[in-house]
Amino acid sequence: MTDTARPAIRLMPKADARAIRWGAPWVYADNLVTDRRTRAMAPGTLAVLQDAERQEMALVAVNPASKIMARIIDRDPAAVVDHDWFARRLARALSLRARLYDAPFYRLIHAEADGLPGVVIDRFGDAAVIQPNAAWAEAHLDMLVAALVEVTGVSTVLKNAAGRARSLEGLDDESKVLIGTMPDAPVPVVMNGATYMADLAGGQKTGLFYDQRENQAFVQRLAAEARVLDVFSHVGGFGLAALAGGASHVTCVDASAPALDLAARGAEAMGQGAASFATRRGDAFETMTALEDEGLHFDLVVCDPPAFAPSKQALEAGLRAYEKVARAGARLVAPEGGYLALCSCSHAATLEKFRNACLRGIGRAGRAAQIIHTGEAGPDHPLHPQLAESGYLKAVIFRVLPA
Incomplete structure (x- = not known):
C-alpha cells in the first residue's frame, strides 16, 4: 500500500473524537469499526483515521492484533x-537534548512524546540503541535507522528487541546489530x-x-559523609551518584x-575501592x-525496584509490594535519623497512590518522616x-526523623 492509496478506518459513533482532536495518541479497538x-x-x-461522519482526522498506524489498534503517526x-x-x-x-546536555548520552526518542509512537532510542556517544516496540516502527525500521545516522552521526545502531511491549504487538525478540559493530566492552557514561x-x-x-538522572542528582546532595544503601541498584545508579557526592561508604x-559487576567496575573507574564500595547479591x-x-543501619537508603504494578490488574498487589519495600527500607535508616528515597516505574500507580503506600x-x-x-523522569523523557x-x-x- 503506497502513501497515495491508503486504507481508512473509522471511529464508532460512541467514540470520543474530541479526545483525539485534542491530542490523544491512541485509539483502542473497541472505539473503531x-x-x-x-x-x-x-x-x-x-491508514487514514476518520470520525463517525467519515471526516479525515489523522494518519495512523494500525495493528489489528493489538488492543491499541491505531497509533497517531501524524495529525495530517x-x-x-x-x-x-x-x-x-x-x-x-x-x-532539545543538545540544549540540555553537554555530552551525547541521553534518551533521544521517548516514544509518543517525541512523535514516534512505540519507539525508544537511547544514545551512548557514537552508538544508539533502538527499541522499535510497535509494528509500524518495525516495518519502517530501515528508513528510521538511515535517518538516525544522518541526523546524529552515530556509527553504531543496535536493535534491542527484549521487553513486554514487543510481545504485545506480536513482534519477535531478536536483538541484533543494525549498523556498525557490537561494542566489545561496556561503554562508560559519566552522569552527575x-x-x-x-x-x-x-x-x-x-x-x-x-x-x-535528576533524582540521582538530588540524592547526591544528601550523600556527603553518609553510609548509603542502594537496593535494586542495577549498575549502581544511585549508589555511584552517592559516591561521587562524597559518601563514606556505599x-x-x-x-x-x-x-x-558493572557497578563495581564503575566504582573502580571512579577511583573507589573496597574501603568505600561493596556489593551484595540476592x-x-x-x-x-x-x-x-x-x-x-544507614544514613541514606534508596530503593528503586522494577515495576510492581505494570497494569491496572496488578495495581493492588503492586502497592502492597511498594509498602513492603518502604517498611524494610525505613527500618534500615539509622535510629538517629536519615533519608529514604523510594521510586516506582509503574505507570498504573499514580503518584498519590504510590506516596500513600510508602507512608504506610x-x-x-515505626518511623516518622517528612517529604x-x-x-x-528527566527532561530527555518528556511527558505526552x-x-x-x-x-x-x-x-x-523522605527525611526519616530520629526513632
Whole structure:
C-alpha cells in the first residue's frame, strides 16, 4: 500500500473524537469499526483515521492484533512517512537534548512524546540503541535507522528487541546489530560526576537507565559523609551518584551478578575501592532482612525496584509490594535519623497512590518522616500531555526523623 492509496478506518459513533482532536495518541479497538477488511490489515499498516461522519482526522498506524489498534503517526492525514519525515522528528528531538546536555548520552526518542509512537532510542556517544516496540516502527525500521545516522552521526545502531511491549504487538525478540559493530566492552557514561558502565549488548533495556538522572542528582546532595544503601541498584545508579557526592561508604544490592559487576567496575573507574564500595547479591527483601538482622543501619537508603504494578490488574498487589519495600527500607535508616528515597516505574500507580503506600510502610516500620522531594523522569523523557503512561516514573524522598 503506497502513501497515495491508503486504507481508512473509522471511529464508532460512541467514540470520543474530541479526545483525539485534542491530542490523544491512541485509539483502542473497541472505539473503531472493525470488519473483515480492517482485521485483515497487516500489523503496521498506515491508514487514514476518520470520525463517525467519515471526516479525515489523522494518519495512523494500525495493528489489528493489538488492543491499541491505531497509533497517531501524524495529525495530517496526507502526511508522507519517508526518510525526510523521520529526519524532521529526529532533528526536533535532538535539538532539545543538545540544549540540555553537554555530552551525547541521553534518551533521544521517548516514544509518543517525541512523535514516534512505540519507539525508544537511547544514545551512548557514537552508538544508539533502538527499541522499535510497535509494528509500524518495525516495518519502517530501515528508513528510521538511515535517518538516525544522518541526523546524529552515530556509527553504531543496535536493535534491542527484549521487553513486554514487543510481545504485545506480536513482534519477535531478536536483538541484533543494525549498523556498525557490537561494542566489545561496556561503554562508560559519566552522569552527575559518577561513571556508569553500560552494557549495550547484554544489559537490561538499552543498557542504562537515563530516566533517574535528576533524582540521582538530588540524592547526591544528601550523600556527603553518609553510609548509603542502594537496593535494586542495577549498575549502581544511585549508589555511584552517592559516591561521587562524597559518601563514606556505599553498598549496592541487586539480584543480578552481571549488573553488580558493572557497578563495581564503575566504582573502580571512579577511583573507589573496597574501603568505600561493596556489593551484595540476592533477593532484595531477603537481603534487607539480613542487613537488619546483622544490626546494620544507614544514613541514606534508596530503593528503586522494577515495576510492581505494570497494569491496572496488578495495581493492588503492586502497592502492597511498594509498602513492603518502604517498611524494610525505613527500618534500615539509622535510629538517629536519615533519608529514604523510594521510586516506582509503574505507570498504573499514580503518584498519590504510590506516596500513600510508602507512608504506610514507613509508619509500620515505626518511623516518622517528612517529604523533602518529589521527582519524575528527566527532561530527555518528556511527558505526552494526553498519555498518562509517559509519566511512569515517580521518586519520593523522605527525611526519616530520629526513632
